[in-house]
Amino acid sequence: MAAYECDVLVIGGGIVGLSTAYAITRAAPGTRVTVLEKESGPARHQTGRNSGVIHSGIYYRPGSLKARFAMRGAAEMVKFCVEHGIAHEVTGKLIVATERAELPRLHALVQRGRENGIPVRELGRAQIAEFEPHVRGLAAIHVGTTGVCDFGSVARRLAELATDAGASVRYGAEARVIGRRGSAVAVRTAAGEVVRARALVNCAGLRCDHVARLAGDDPGMRIVPFRGEYFELAPSRTDLVRGLVYPVPDPAFPFLGVHLTRGVGGGVHVGPNAVPALAREGYDWRTVRPGELAGTLGYPGAWRIARRHWRYGAGELRRSLSKRAFTESVRRLLPEVAEDDLIPAAAGVRAQAVLRDGTLVDDFLFAESPRVVHVLNAPSPAATASLPIGREVARRALAAMGGGE
Incomplete structure (x- = not known):
């Protein structure tokens, strides 16, 4: 009989991995769970390097995993923050059309929000000022259920709760070799x-x-890392933004565009600008890992993205290399902002799953093989929806625990 150190081993100490560990301890008390995280603490990458938005689910196709998880997850995340004393605020947000060509897409979002059961209010030019006096646009929609929180604190609390329930969370433990033998x-x-x-x-x-x-499975996709570059408003200018302000997104891309986010500490995040990262954890242009970069450049899907979306990518690259160009994009929403008002802030890297044909995977992607469950794409709103996602992955893991070859 095999000697098991644990029943379920989770690789990854971000918010999804820790939520999964927590969910297993709740669904099946006594199950021995171990989390391996290569960093010295939790939430060091995607979880701890985003704008902290609790997404409502308005953008997502009705019936998709993203829509279902976000709808449940947003309410659960607010409740979790209340119960555990984690900084949060339900601010609501504006999605603002600044050009006439964006109006049909804005109206489509209204319809999508209503199909997803999200309360949406349509605003004219004058009504925008009631919510955001310094923002300018032709029309907007107000989504009252959007908020902000500190997802790093959420992840740390999930680690504590899982540990209290008997799980082991091991930091500085990078998985190098994975083997399967028998059970x-x-x-x-x-x-x-x-x-x-x-x-x-x-x-x-x-x-x-x-x-x-490493586990011997073909994931059928490749992570192509995209760096999200942020600025923040100078402290003397944070009064320009009361809550959250977004542009109308382009449905051809899984990015929401440069937006304004007033966080739980009162600072205002501006961004992200999305550019290819030169390493999986490439948080600036100086960080280059040749092996990882070669893997991206050698992947057919990456080249197909580049050919298909080079115009969009060129604009993002221009804003990355020119603060003036970035400021111009912000001024579409916030005309009073000046280049000197923007202070560089920490960047994040998005783990974007890409298929060989260049398709950007837009929804959550899970895969399973004997005794293994893979979470292969956990896009925004993964942090928002981490509690229901954790339960879903936990359900799959507990089923896999009893599976054979």
């Missing part, structure tokens, strides 16, 4: 430790495709 899955870490489990969950985010291949 066991074994992982060897960079430190040489071997952990055996009855089931494995891959929540490795930016490295989820790599972990899938």
Whole structure:
């Protein structure tokens, strides 16, 4: 009989991995859960490097996993923050059309919001000023259920709750080798430790495709990292924004465009600008990992994205290299902002799943093989929806725990 150190081994200590561990301890008390995280603490990458928005679900196709998870997750996240004393605020947000060509897309969002059961209010030019006096647009919609919170604190609290329930969260433990033999899955870490489990969950985010291949599975996709570059408004100018202000998104891309986010601490995030990252954790242009970059450049899907969307990408690249160009994009929504009002802020990297034909995977993507569950795409609103996502992954993991070859 195999000697198991745990029943379920979770790779990845971001908000989805920790929510999964927490959900397992609640759904099946006594199940031994171990989380391996390569960093020295939780939420060091996507979870801790975003604008902290609790998304309502207005953008997502009705019936999609994103829509279903976001609708449940937003309410649950607010409740979780209240119960655990985590900084948050339900601010509502404006989605603003600044050009006539955007009006049909804005009206389509109104319809989509109503199909998803989200309260949406349509605003004319004068009504925009009631919510955001310094924002200018032709029309807007107000979504009252959107908010902000500190997702890093949420992740840390999930780690504490899971640990209190008997789970083990190990930091500085990078998975290097994964093997399956009989009814066991074994992982060897960079430190040489071997952990055996009855089931494995891959929540490795930016490295989820790599972990899938370590496990002997073909993920059928590749993570192409996109860096989200942010500024913040100078403290003397934060009064220009009361809550959250978004442009009308382009439906051809899974990015929401440069937006304005007043966070729980009162500061205002501006961004992100989205450009290809030169490493999985490439938070600036100076960070280049040749092996990872070669993997991206050698992937047919990456070239197909470039050919299909080069005009859009050129605009993002221009804004990355020119603060003046970035400021111009912000001024479409906030005319009073000046270049000197924008202070560089920490960047994030999005783990975008791309298929070989260049399709940007737009929804959550799960895959399973004997005793293994892979989370291969966890796009926004993953942090918002982390509690119901964790329960879904936990359900799959508990089923995999009893599976054979």
